[in-house]
Amino acid sequence: MDASGADGGRARRALVAGARGLVLAVVGFAGSLTLFVLSVLSIVFIVLGVGVLTTPAVLSLVRSWANRRRVLAAEWYGIRVPALYRPFPADARTGLVGQAERCRLMLGDPATWRDLLWLLADMTAGFVTALLPAAVIFYPLEGYALAAGLWRIFTDGTHVGWWYGFVPVGGQGSAFLAAGLATALLVAGYFTAPFLLRAHFQLTRAVLTPDEGELAARVEVLTQTRRDAVDTSAAELRRIERDLHDGAQARLVAMGMDLGTIEALVEKNPQKAKELLAQARRSSADALTELRDLVRGIHPPVLAERGLGDAVKALALRLPVTTDVDVDLPGRTDAPVESAAYFAVSEVLTNAVKHSGADRVWVDVHHTGATGMLRIAVTDNGKGGASIGAGSGLSGIERRLGTFDGVLAVSSPAGGPTMVTMEIPCALS
Amino acid sequence: MRVVLAEDLFLLRDGLVRMLEAYDFEVVAAVESGPELTKALAESEPDVAVVDVRLPPSHTDEGLQCALAARRARPGLPVLVLSQHVEQLYARELLADGNGGIGYLLKDRVFDADQFIDAVRRVAAGGTAMDPQVIQQLLSRRATEAPLGGLTPREMEVLELMAQGRSNAAIAGQLIVTERAIAKHTSNIFLKLGLPVSDDDNRRVLAVIAYLDQGR
Numbered sequence: 260m261d262a263s264g265a266d267g268g269r270a271r272r273a274l275v276a277g278a279r280g281l282v283l284a285v286v287g288f289a290g291s292l293t294l295f296v297l298s299v300l301s302i303v304f305i306v307l308g309v310g311v312l313t314t315p316a317v318l319s320l321v322r323s324w325a326n327r328r329r330v331l332a333a334e335w336y337g338i339r340v341p342a343l344y345r346p347f348p349a350d351a352r353t354g355l356v357g358q359a360e361r362c363r364l365m366l367g368d369p370a371t372w373r374d375l376l377w378l379l380a381d382m383t384a385g386f387v388t389a390l391l392p393a394a395v396i397f398y399p400l401e402g403y404a405l406a407a408g409l410w411r412i413f414t415d416g417t418h419v420g421w422w423y424g425f426v427p428v429g430g431q432g433s434a435f436l437a438a439g440l441a442t443a444l445l446v447a448g449y450f451t452a453p454f455l456l457r458a459h460f461q462l463t464r465a466v467l468t469p470d471e472g473e474l475a476a477r478v479e480v481l482t483q484t485r486r487d488a489v490d491t492s493a494a495e496l497r498r499i500e501r502d503l504h505d506g507a508q509a510r511l512v513a514m515g516m517d518l519g520t521i522e523a524l525v526e527k528n529p530q531k532a533k534e535l536l537a538q539a540r541r542s543s544a545d546a547l548t549e550l551r552d553l554v555r556g557i558h559p560p561v562l563a564e565r566g567l568g569d570a571v572k573a574l575a576l577r578l579p580v581t582t583d584v585d586v587d588l589p590g591r592t593d594a595p596v597e598s599a600a601y602f603a604v605s606e607v608l609t610n611a612v613k614h615s616g617a618d619r620v621w622v623d624v625h626h627t628g629a630t631g632m633l634r635i636a637v638t639d640n641g642k643g644g645a646s647i648g649a650g651s652g653l654s655g656i657e658r659r660l661g662t663f664d665g666v667l668a669v670s671s672p673a674g675g676p677t678m679v680t681m682e683i684p685c686a687l688s
Numbered sequence: 689m690r691v692v693l694a695e696d697l698f699l700l701r702d703g704l705v706r707m708l709e710a711y712d713f714e715v716v717a718a719v720e721s722g723p724e725l726t727k728a729l730a731e732s733e734p735d736v737a738v739v740d741v742r743l744p745p746s747h748t749d750e751g752l753q754c755a756l757a758a759r760r761a762r763p764g765l766p767v768l769v770l771s772q773h774v775e776q777l778y779a780r781e782l783l784a785d786g787n788g789g790i791g792y793l794l795k796d797r798v799f800d801a802d803q804f805i806d807a808v809r810r811v812a813a814g815g816t817a818m819d820p821q822v823i824q825q826l827l828s829r830r831a832t833e834a835p836l837g838g839l840t841p842r843e844m845e846v847l848e849l850m851a852q853g854r855s856n857a858a859i860a861g862q863l864i865v866t867e868r869a870i871a872k873h874t875s876n877i878f879l880k881l882g883l884p885v886s887d888d889d890n891r892r893v894l895a896v897i898a899y900l901d902q903g904r
Binding site for chain 1: 741742748749772773775776777796799825828829
């Protein structure tokens with residue numbers, strides 16, 4: 260569905276742009292209008308106190324709505340719209356105080372106000388730029404229908420019964436004129452529809468990208484993601500140290516002790532020595548199992564041996580839920596990106612299995628050479644209702660992907676299905 | 689019996705050579721890298737190859753790839769793959785050609801010399817030896833999806849051992865019952881799984897795994 264692909268042909272591209280424009284116009288308008296009204300109400304109600312509780316939730320919705328559009332912009336036209344939200348501190352409090360804190364942080368973030376401005380722009384100029392390509396592609400159909408005889412429904416041929424554009428339709432003759440106009444529109448649409456829809460996303464980028472202080476915002480994001488990365492790896496090191504200390508190391512010590520006892524017992528009480536030997540062997544097997552699990556947690560062997568695609572396939576084989584994996588990766592990415600993507604997928608899948616109640620999951624991993632983007636979609640047929648918020652695993656994934664300028668979008672209406680889309684800019688080797 | 693061994697860690701290689709020789713195998717080549725393995729397999733025509741998955745120089749799944757390539761060149765060449773970890777993905781690739789003579793075991797299994805040597809012999813004879821861990825994953829996954837045709841716990845046990853590649857005699861030995869009892873269990877299992885009965889050990893395992901693969 261790559262609109263810029265050379266194989267598609269101009270006609271197909273125009274048609275695709277028209278269809279996408281129509282969907283964008285309808286869904287975009289409804290969504291942005293609803294969210295804008297909700298946001299304004301919610302922010303106004305902060306005065307009454309209720310808004311403190313609702314605002315973070317509503318603004319999070321706005322963010323994922325904008326993120327969804329970012330994903331579409333990158334996917335359809337390769338237009339990168341940076342997501343420069345200020346991250347929440349990792350030690351954010353929970354409960355009422357945390358909620359107020361989140362509310363304050365979100366309202367203090369210029370990106371939030373840009374989002375709200377974008378909602379306004381999206382339901383006006385955005386609506387027009389999305390509807391135009393749809394109109395030039397689909398409105399001509401009406402003109403042809405009029406010429407083919409539809410005009411009879413509106414008029415008996417004695418008066419103007421219908422206007423098609425600026426053509427008054429009053430009989431078969433003027434209906435043919437309408438068809439002529441339709442053809443002119445269609446020709447125009449044939450050449451311009453993709454550019455018109457492109458303009459829609461350029462508008463999105465123009466409104467959502469900060470014009471001033473962009474660098475400052477970027478630095479802030481980088482500082483935060485670097486802190487997150489350092490924190491995460493420090494926590495990881497602590498976990499590994501603890502696991503080694505309490506697990507494998509302790510078992511090896513126990514084994515050594517058993518062997519010492521065996522040495523002393525071997526002649527006095529061979530029966531007991533034999534028992535201890537069996538125990539020592541079990542300890543060594545357990546130590547190996549623990550080490551193996553630990554290694555899998557640090558860097559999964561299949562990932563090291565085969566790369567992301569096969570590692571995700573191997574992961575899917577271990578899940579208790581039927582999982583279809585579709586991989587299109589013509590090469591391997593950098594090891595850190597590979598690893599981050601793998602653990603993100605792993606966590607999303609674990610979430611899906613644990614919470615969604617799904618009995619089928621689809622994972623799609625592909626890399627678009629044109630935009631240099633690794634795109635992973637995890638869809639399940641569960642009950643939905645997943646969200647990015649305090650305490651949810653998804654915000655952890657979002658933070659970790661942030662280190663690589665990756666974006667996470669979640670679409671999970673109540674009743675399902677849940678679709679988690681992740682995008683990480685990277686090159687394949 | 690002539691064995692080619694590929695393992696990059698000196699201590700393990702040395703230990704394996706000693707163990708294999710203690711059980712009257714002739715180790716014709718003990719190599720430490722992928723290219724050496726390919727060469728040894730082509731030149732010495734062994735009865736069985738014991739291969740570590742991860743080998744230098746790439747330190748990825750080079751051993752597995754060399755083994756698969758050698759089996760393409762000489763179909764049915766018995767290969768026992770050892771690994772620090774076992775993955776269904778690799779097990780499937782090894783079993784894919786349906787020629788038998790395949791083993792895939794965790795390295796830990798060498799702790800029990802008798803069982804390990806038994807696995808090598810079984811593979812050399814054209815049978816299979818699948819690590820219990822792979823089979824357990826397959827079975828537990830299958831069990832959460834759909835009950836295995838209403839198998840009794842005892843039949844599940846038998847199925848598990850059967851899928852690892854054991855013969856009826858070996859299963860009877862392990863479960864401490866008569867071979868006749870096992871034969872009864874296996875025919876019940878085949879009946880409940882809707883599999884045609886076959887005398888061939890190797891086809892038996894492939895049939896089980898093919899059944900477990902269904903519904904993916």
